[in-house]
Amino acid sequence: MTGATQIAVVSAGLSDPSSTRLLADRILQAVTKDLAGRGTETSSRVFELRDFAHDITNSVLTGFAPKPLAEMNDFVAGADAVVVVSPIFSTSYSGLFKSWVDALDRDALAGMPVLLAATAGTPRHSLAIDYAMRPLFTYLHAEPVSTGVFASSDDWGESADRVAPLQQRIDRAARELADRMTEAERAVPADPFSPESYLGENGSFADLLANPPVR
Numbered sequence: 001m002t003g004a005t006q007i008a009v010v011s012a013g014l015s016d017p018s019s020t021r022l023l024a025d026r027i028l029q030a031v032t033k034d035l036a037g038r039g040t041e042t043s044s045r046v047f048e049l050r051d052f053a054h055d056i057t058n059s060v061l062t063g064f065a066p067k068p069l070a071e072m073n074d075f076v077a078g079a080d081a082v083v084v085v086s087p088i089f090s091t092s093y094s095g096l097f098k099s100w101v102d103a104l105d106r107d108a109l110a111g112m113p114v115l116l117a118a119t120a121g122t123p124r125h126s127l128a129i130d131y132a133m134r135p136l137f138t139y140l141h142a143e144p145v146s147t148g149v150f151a152s153s154d155d156w157g158e159s160a161d162r163v164a165p166l167q168q169r170i171d172r173a174a175r176e177l178a179d180r181m182t183e184a185e186r187a188v189p190a191d192p193f194s195p196e197s198y199l200g201e202n203g204s205f206a207d208l209l210a211n212p213p214v215r
């Protein structure tokens with residue numbers, strides 16, 4: 001384990017090669033470069049959900065995550081920021097992506113800076129990040145940055161006259177994520193079962209017995 005800032009990248013592409021993975025790599029490169037420019041050293045891991053598809057299914061069926069999935073989810077929950085990229089299927093995130101979210105601990109992403117991104121066949125579904133992915137991550141109490149990166153098939157060609165080329169959108173979202181990561185420590189939700197939560201930071205059991213909480 002290094003002291004470097006940790007970034008988890010989750011790609012839900014199903015194809016091989018996958019445009020979703022390609023976008024995930026481009027975003028990670030931009031975030032890493034931006035943070036390096038601020039003097040912040042990073043380490044990262046990229047996970048392809050297709051490698052965990054059976055584990056994810058088993059986890060939602062049984063309520064227990066097999067070890068490889070549990071390890072991935074632990075890395076994601078312990079990261080300083082998460083990049084999630086889903087292909088758009090039938091106008092929304094893919095079923096595998098949603099099942100992975102269902103297999104995550106409910107508080108795993110609370111307070112987590114998240115960059116939302118998606119690939120699709122048509123630019124007509126470019127709002128899917130905002131009407132599908134963003135509400136999902138809001139529900140999880142994550143903190144998605146305001147720029148989502150959407151890439152449809154047309155975006156991958158080099159076209160000089162495009163109004164907002166893909167790389168510009170990636171760089172902007174990467175900057176927002178880096179801003180969020182460097183501005184403050186993440187507020188980790190309090191463990192309701194820790195002694196501090198019912199004794200107070202400097203409290204003792206003797207204090208608790210002398211002054212029991214009034215409910």
Ligand SMILES: Cc1cc2nc3c(=O)[nH]c(=O)nc-3n(C[C@H](O)[C@H](O)[C@H](O)COP(=O)(O)O)c2cc1C
Pocket residue numbers: 012013014015016017018019020021087088089090091092119120121122123124125
């Ligand atoms: C079952 C299925 C449904 C799809 N639905 C949509 C859709 O509603 N809108 C869209 O723009 N593209 C849709 N696509 C295209 C994919 O979003 C697009 O090809 C994606 O980039 C594939 O990612 P990958 O290369 O990482 O697998 C669909 C593809 C599949 C296989």
